[in-house]
Amino acid sequence: MIPSKEEVFAAYNRVRPFVHQTPVLTSHLLNALAETELYFKCENFQKMGAFKMRGAVNAILQLSEAQKNNGVVTHSSGNFAQALSLAAKNIGVKAYIVMPKNAPQIKKNAVKGYGGIITESQSTLKAREAAADRIQTETGATFIHPSNNTEVILGQGTAAIELLKKHPDLNYIVTPVGGGGLIAGSALAAHYLSKKCQVIGSEPFEADDAWRSLQSGKIETNQTANTIADGLRTNLGDKNFPIIKKLVPEIIRVEETEIIQAMQLIWERMKIAVEPSSAVALAAILQKKPFFENKKVGVIISGGNVDLKNLPF
Template sequence: MNVPTFADVSRARERIQPHIHRTPVLTSRYIDGLVGGEVFFKCENFQRAGAFKVRGACNAVFSLNDQAAANGVATHSSGNHALSLTYAAMRRGISSTVVMPRTAPQAKKDAVKDYGGKVLECEPSTAAREAMLKKLVEETGSDFVHPYNDPRVIAGQATCSLELIEEIGLIDAVIAPIGGGGMISGTCLTLAEKLPGAKIYAAEPSNADDAYRSLKAGRIIEDDAPQTVADGLKVSLRGRTWHFVSRFVDDILLVSESEIVEAMRLVWQRMKIVIEPSSAVAVAALIRNRDLFAGKKVGVILTGGNVDLDKLPWLKQ
C-alpha cells in the first residue's frame, strides 16, 4: 500500500501554494479560561472553498500529467471535498464530477455547481456513493480523487498542521475532527516528523463513532450511514488513513450532538467566526476534556465553515 512520506508533504506545499490561503491562527481568551490552557485555532474555515480539503484536492489535481488531466476528475463527497475538488479543477481548467448524497446541504451542492462541477445525487450511504462513482469512472476515464484514502490528498492535508506548528512553535497536543481520516492522517504525518513528542487527538461524534471503535478493536469497523449533525464526518476509515490512525493517534474523543451544537454556537458568539458542525466536534472535545488539556498548549484545527444558513442547528426548523 502506497502511503505518503514527509517528502511528499514538502512537494505538496510547493505545488499548492499558488492556489490556497495560508490561513490564520486565532486565539480566544474566553476559551483559554474555560479550558485552563493555551488554545490556538488553525482556521481552515477561511480557506479557499471554505475548508481544509482544498489542500489535498489541489495537490491531487496539479499532480496529474496533461494526458490524465484531459479526462477530468471525479469523486464522491458529502460536501467539502466536492467543493475543493471542483475548485481545483476550475483552477486547472479541467472537468469535474461529484457523486453527492441527496441529503447533503443544498448550499454545498450549489457551490459545486458554481465552481463548474457536475453533481450526481445518490442515496445517503457509503455503498451507494462508491457504486455510482465506480460506474462514472469506468464510463469517463476520469481520475478518481478519493476524499481521504489517497496519498496525494493526505500529503496535501498535512500542510495544514505544518503551517500551524511553524506559526506557534512547540505544542503539547493537536485536536482535529475525524471522519474518513484525511486531516488526522496528515496531522500524524507532520507531527511524527516535526514534533514527535506532541499528542494527537481525534474528535468524533458519538453518533458516528466507527473510528473510535476501530482504534479500540485494532481493525477498521465501518458504519454505512450514521446520523449526526456533523455531516462531514459520516464516512469510515480506509487502509491508508487507518495506517496513520492506528500508529500515531493517542486517543479518539467522543462528543454528543448537543455538545457539537453548543461548541459551534460558542465559537460563533465568542470568536465571531463561522464554523460548521464538523469543525465544532474538535472544539466540543476540547471543552468536554478540559482536564486533559489544562495547563497545555493545544492546537485545534477548525476544518471548515460551509454552513447552510437557513438550517442552523440551534434554530427550530
C-alpha cells in the same frame, strides 16, 4: 508504510500557491474557559470554506498530464465535492461530481458555481460508486476518494504544517475525525515537524467508528450516524487507518449537546462561522480539561459551510 518526510514537505510546497495561508486565531475567553492555550487554525476561511481544498489540490497536481486531460471524478455531497470542483477549475481540469438526487439544492448550486459537472444518482453508496465507475469508463477521468487517498491525506496535512511553522511549541493538535484524511495528514505533519506535538482525534459518540477502530485494531464502521456533525459520518479507509493507528494516541468522543455548546461558544466568542464538525474538537478539549490543562493546543477548524437557516441554537 507511511509517507516519508520528503513526501510530506513536497506536498506542502506543491499545495501552497493554490490555497490561502489561513489565519491562526486565539481567544482569551476560550483560553480561560478551557484553562489552556488554544490556537485555532481557521480553515473555515480556506477557499470554498474548508480544509478539503488542500487535499483536492494536491491529488490533482500529482496526476500526469494525460490524466489531467481526462479530468477527475468523485462522489460526495459534502465539502469534497466543492473542493474538487474548485481545485480542478483553478488547475484547468474537468471535475465530474456524482451527487445523490436528494442532495440539497444549495450544495448542488455550490458545486456548479465552482464549475463541477454534476451527475445525479440514487443515494445509496452502491449507486454512487456505480455512477462514478461509469464516468471513469466513459471519460477516462481519474477517481479521487475524499479521504482514503494518499495524496489527499498529504494535502490535508498542510494545514497542520502551517500551524506548526507558526507555533512550533504546540503540545497537541486536535482534529475532528470523519473519513480520516485530515487526522492522518495532521499526524504526519506533527510526526515530522515536532518532537513533542501529538495529534488527538475527536468524534461524536454517534459516529465513533474511529474510536472503535483504534480499540479493535481494524477498521470499524457506523451502523447509524445520527450526529449533527455531518462531515464526520464516514468511515476510515486502508490508506489512512495505518497512519492513524501508528501516530494517533487517542480519540475523544463527545455528546451531541457538547458539540452544539462548543459551536455556540466559537460563534459567540470568536465571531466566526464554523460547521458543527469543526466544533467537535473544542468540545473534546472542554470535556477532557485535566488532560489539556496548561498545554499549548492547536485546533483545526475544519470548515465554515453551514446553513444559516438551520443553526442548532
